[in-house]
Amino acid sequence: MLLLLPALCLAWAPxxxxxxxxxxxxxxxxxxxxxxxxxxxxxxxxxxGHPLQLTFALRQRGTAHLARLVEAVSDPQSPRYGQYLSLxxxxxxxxxxxxxxxTVLKWLQGHGVEDCQSVITxxxxxxxxPVSMAERLLPGAEFHRYVQGQRSLVxxxxxxxxxxxxxxxLDFVGGMHRFPKEHKTVSGARARKDxxxxxxxxxxxxxxxILRQRYNMTxxxxxxxxxxxxxxxxxxxxxFHQADLAEFMQLFGSGFAHRTQVDRVVGHQGHGKAxxxxxxxxxxxxxTGANISTWVFSNAGRHESQEPFLAWLLxxxxxxxxxxxxxxxxGDDEDSLSLAYMERVNTEFMKAAARGLTILxxxxxxxxxxxxxxSGNHTFRPSFPxxxxxxTTVGGTSFKNPFLVTEEVTDYISGGGFSNIFxxxxxxxxxxxxxxxxxxxLPPSSYYNSSGRAYPDLAALSDNYWVVTNRIPLPxxxxxxxxxxxxxxxxxxxxxxxxxxxxxxLGFLNPALYQLQKQGLGDAFYDVSGVGDGGWMGLYWGLRxxxxx
Numbered sequence: 001m002l003l004l005l006p007a008l009c010l011a012w013a014p015x016x017x018x019x020x021x022x023x024x025x026x027x028x029x030x031x032x033x034x035x036x037x038x039x040x041x042x043x044x045x046x047x048x049g050h051p052l053q054l055t056f057a058l059r060q061r062g063t064a065h066l067a068r069l070v071e072a073v074s075d076p077q078s079p080r081y082g083q084y085l086s087l088x089x090x091x092x093x094x095x096x097x098x099x100x101x102x103t104v105l106k107w108l109q110g111h112g113v114e115d116c117q118s119v120i121t122x123x124x125x126x127x128x129x130p131v132s133m134a135e136r137l138l139p140g141a142e143f144h145r146y147v148q149g150q151r152s153l154v155x156x157x158x159x160x161x162x163x164x165x166x167x168x169x170l171d172f173v174g175g176m177h178r179f180p181k182e183h184k185t186v187s188g189a190r191a192r193k194d195x196x197x198x199x200x201x202x203x204x205x206x207x208x209x210i211l212r213q214r215y216n217m218t219x220x221x222x223x224x225x226x227x228x229x230x231x232x233x234x235x236x237x238x239x240f241h242q243a244d245l246a247e248f249m250q251l252f253g254s255g256f257a258h259r260t261q262v263d264r265v266v267g268h269q270g271h272g273k274a275x276x277x278x279x280x281x282x283x284x285x286x287x288t289g290a291n292i293s294t295w296v297f298s299n300a301g302r303h304e305s306q307e308p309f310l311a312w313l314l315x316x317x318x319x320x321x322x323x324x325x326x327x328x329x330x331g332d333d334e335d336s337l338s339l340a341y342m343e344r345v346n347t348e349f350m351k352a353a354a355r356g357l358t359i360l361x362x363x364x365x366x367x368x369x370x371x372x373x374x375s376g377n378h379t380f381r382p383s384f385p386x387x388x389x390x391x392t393t394v395g396g397t398s399f400k401n402p403f404l405v406t407e408e409v410t411d412y413i414s415g416g417g418f419s420n421i422f423x424x425x426x427x428x429x430x431x432x433x434x435x436x437x438x439x440x441x442l443p444p445s446s447y448y449n450s451s452g453r454a455y456p457d458l459a460a461l462s463d464n465y466w467v468v469t470n471r472i473p474l475p476x477x478x479x480x481x482x483x484x485x486x487x488x489x490x491x492x493x494x495x496x497x498x499x500x501x502x503x504x505x506l507g508f509l510n511p512a513l514y515q516l517q518k519q520g521l522g523d524a525f526y527d528v529s530g531v532g533d534g535g536w537m538g539l540y541w542g543l544r545x546x547x548x549x
Contacts, residue, residue, distance in 0.1 A: 043145040048132035055174035056125040058096040070353045074508040082504030084356030087320045095122040100169040111137045119318040171344045174310045201405040205475045206465045207252045208287035222257045223292035223496045229323035230492035231295040235308040238275035240282040248283045248468040258290045267298035279469040281485045289489025324505040327488035329362040329481040331383040349390035353508035362480035363395040363456040364415030387419035392509045393455040394484040396462025411462045419452035427511045
């Protein structure tokens with residue numbers, strides 16, 4: 001017997017469900033087909049012998065225990081605060097049951113699939129097989145090629161099935177349906193109406209010196225320990241150049257000790273043109289997190305059936321020694337993804353939190369987003385993983401006057417809102433309730449799910465940055481892709497101070513962040529909610545200084 005596992009329109013979703021794809025165990029009446037995103041052209045069926053790379057997410061155990069453990073090690077009020085697990089201990093907690101492992105392996109081997117690799121936590125299998133074998137393994141699937149410029153992807157526009165006895169052992173099969181969504185960094189000046197303010201420092205764009213001035217960082221605020229590290233993740237053929245980093249530091253790094261080389265690249269580092277996004281991430285995480293060892297995870301998605309974001313998640317489950325802080329500028333609309341996929345990715349973030357890793361995601365550059373439906377009941381469109389309750393999501397601000405170091409206001413492009421998938425976590429419930437009670441201007445309540453996880457959690461400058469890419473200094477670069485590595489570098493610097501004192505790294509930040517806000521520590525954060533050029537942002541705090549931890 002076969003159990004159909006298509007992407008279905010769930011009860012919580014509007015009728016035009018956006019066709020989230022994945023492994024479903026619900027029998028709902030409406031079946032969506034894969035929607036090919038704009039810009040991708042169909043190029044026909046793929047040859048039967050064409051190689052595929054598919055990722056099988058095996059059902060985990062112990063996730064409820066994992067959630068309780070994450071809460072204990074991340075809460076400063078808990079006696080277990082900072083007592084993180086090793087990757088091997090996480091494996092012992094969540095690894096699939098022997099029955100799951102045996103059932104899935106027997107199914108794969110029965111179809112001739114033998115070239116598979118697992119991860120240390122044993123909950124993912126990455127398998128290589130030809131198209132003909134994949135279509136026999138997953139009846140209903142039909143692999144086609146799609147092209148966008150020089151890029152090529154292989155995906156199935158049709159739902160797949162697996163035997164009913166496999167349904168309880170698999171969360172989803174990756175590399176089947178999802179198209180990557182690019183996070184575009186904004187470049188270009190934006191006009192402002194505000195007059196210059198008196199007694200403020202004049203500047204021609206955000207540089208490391210401006211950030212250090214604004215966030216109370218001195219030239220001595222640099223990393224000192226060799227056992228501390230930070231990282232950023234790159235996707236979709238985004239590469240940095242070491243020469244750009246060296247030139248950037250020569251131009252803008254004279255006021256503080258710094259490094260001019262990334263210490264480690266995990267993955268493929270291309271030799272073509274540098275990407276603006278990659279250059280921005282590397283140059284600014286190494287400016288606020290100055291003199292700290294930096295890694296770059298390069299997930300190009302060079303295999304036509306590979307999902308770059310999924311490949312990064314697998315690396316987190318397969319490396320015992322990792323940087324303590326990770327900055328990621330990546331996101332999809334929640335309504336474009338399956339519930340099974342998002343819940344599993346959320347568990348992967350729980351695994352990282354249990355190990356003491358800080359994962360920061362950019363909130364996106366589309367404001368609250370807009371989901372237009374034919375009935376006229378438009379809603380905001382939350383983004384994932386920004387909406388995950390187990391990551392720290394970073395929004396963006398801008399100077400009220402773009403040429404003066406003064407107060408910050410909401411950057412109107414900065415993403416924010418409430419999840420339609422994940423309920424509001426307890427750590428932020430009081431803060432969000434207070435915000436909803438006190439806000440003077442809110443959009444219609446039908447536009448958003450006020451009981452969902454609210455994001456972003458904090459914010460920093462995201463407007464008018466200088467970046468060096470392909471040896472050319474570029475001004476006016478903007479987006480939460482800028483604010484996220486800035487905050488990540490600060491967190492890495494705080495970790496450096498904590499490690500010097502024999503304390504554990506900060507790990508999952510959110511419980512501590514919201515406790516600090518509740519305590520009214522105005523020397524660390526200030527409220528920028530509801531202030532800006534346009535659009536509704538939701539709740540978050542801007543940074544004032546970083547020493548409070």
